[in-house]
Amino acid sequence: MPRPAVNVAVRAARAAGNIIQRYMNRVDSLIVEEKSRLDFVTEVDRLAEAEIVKELKRAFPDHAILGEESGQIGKSNKVWVVDPLDGTHNYLRGFPHYCISIGFLDHGDPVHGVIYDPLRDELFTASKGDGAFINDRRMRVTKREGLQGAMLCTGFPFRQREHLDAQLGMTRALLGQAEDIRRTGSAALDLAYVAAGRLDGYFEIGLKPWDMAAGCVIVREAGGHICDFAGREGIPKSGNLIAGNHLLAAAMVKTIAGSAGSALLSA
Ligand code: IPD
Ligand code: CA
Ligand code: CA
Numbered sequence: 654m655p656r657p658a659v660n661v662a663v664r665a666a667r668a669a670g671n672i673i674q675r676y677m678n679r680v681d682s683l684i685v686e687e688k689s690r691l692d693f694v695t696e697v698d699r700l701a702e703a704e705i706v707k708e709l710k711r712a713f714p715d716h717a718i719l720g721e722e723s724g725q726i727g728k729s730n731k732v733w734v735v736d737p738l739d740g741t742h743n744y745l746r747g748f749p750h751y752c753i754s755i756g757f758l759d760h761g762d763p764v765h766g767v768i769y770d771p772l773r774d775e776l777f778t779a780s781k782g783d784g785a786f787i788n789d790r791r792m793r794v795t796k797r798e799g800l801q802g803a804m805l806c807t808g809f810p811f812r813q814r815e816h817l818d819a820q821l822g823m824t825r826a827l828l829g830q831a832e833d834i835r836r837t838g839s840a841a842l843d844l845a846y847v848a849a850g851r852l853d854g855y856f857e858i859g860l861k862p863w864d865m866a867a868g869c870v871i872v873r874e875a876g877g878h879i880c881d882f883a884g885r886e887g888i889p890k891s892g893n894l895i896a897g898n899h900l901l902a903a904a905m906v907k908t909i910a911g912s913a914g915s916a917l918l919s920a
Contacts, residue, residue, distance in 0.1 A: 656780050658713075658757060662733070662767040663776060665708035666753040669701035669737050670771030673744070673753070676700075680745065694741050698722050701737035705755065709733050721863045730760045734866035740839030754841035756866025763888060766870030768845040777845035779874035785848050792849045794877035794898045800830035800908065803901060806843045807836055808857035816858045822914030823856070830908065844868025847896050848875035854897030854905055856882075858918060865894055878902040882909050882918065893918060 655663070676697045702722040709718055717729040721736050733755060738744060740751030749772050757765035768777040777792075779785035785792050797803050805827055810816040828834050835852065837843055840860055846852045848871045857864075869879045869888050878899045881889035884906040888894075895905050909915055 655778060655786075656765065656783070659765050659767060659778050659780055661708060661712040662755045662757070662765060663769070663778065665705040666755055666767050666769035666776075667771075668704045668708060669753045670769050672701045672704055673697060673738055673751075674771050677744065677747075680747070694738070694745055695722075697744075698738050698741070701753065702735060705735050705737055705753070709735075709755075719862060721861070732758045734758060734862050736841060736861075736863035739841040739864060743838040748838065750837050750842060751839050752842040752845070754863065754867045756863075756868075756870060758866060763866060763870040763873070766867035766874075768841050768867050768871060770842060770845075775845075777848060777871050779848070779871040781870065781874070783874065785871045785874035787845075787849050792875050794847060794872065794875045795850045795853045795901075796898065797853045798900045799904045800827065800901070801832075803831040803853040803897075805831050805834045805854045805856065805905075806846070806852045807834055807855065808838075808840050808843070808860070809836055810858045813859050816918065819914035819918050820858055823909045823912040826908050826912035827856070827905065840864040841868050844872055844896055847877060848872045850875075854895070854901045856895050856905060856909065858893050860889075860892040860894050862888070865892075868896070872896045880906065882906065882915065891918075 699722050702720050716731045717727040718733045736754040739754050744751045753769045755767045764781045766779045843855050847855050880886050880895050882893045895902050
């Protein structure tokens, strides 16, 4: 049985998903040039986040919310961390990989996570100690014991191009050993896929709290491990994230540490 807080977040995520899908069908008719593209998606982001905030506030008026669009709302040790649309650039192009991500932290400790893919109607949920679920089925990370044969996924630092050399160095080192590496464009949904065993591992430089809060709970509850590039467990303050089962995450830490350019980064 999902906890009541998860049910609220699921309701909020589904409501945001309805908004996102409604506008999806109008992207092409509404958009004529690049600038209006970005304005349009910002508007969809805002509408979706407003819906999520409304649902969360109604159920938990005393909790704080950290939203990608609204910033910090209220002050509390109990914080909902919201990305109303993760995978913006995919959404704008009709590339079918984006999601809504809602995490809940209690005194910084990740407790609940909800990630919703409105295109496939796939719902990924977890609460600390309760396991992780895709729709109503339990999910587990893969058992792969190292990089050999591993399907990894990453995000490129397209907003922080000063990290390109570090990214290319670690991609080269990991791809030298793994089966392959995907870059699909939605960090939150990619983390849900690690939890579901569709990917073995994930790494990205400089993620924001709303990209990873929900995904971190879900990966952990699926038996996985979350750490930074120095192997320190937990949601990384630097945003430099590694996710996978314990053995694979350790192998990724080791390979990244030895890669060209990793010295350019703080862990
Ligand atoms: C982005 C996506 C992308 C990742 C970026 C994120 P947005 O979020 O998750 O895959 O590589 O780091 O910022 O902008 O689509 O919400
Ligand atoms: Ca995001
Ligand atoms: Ca976003």
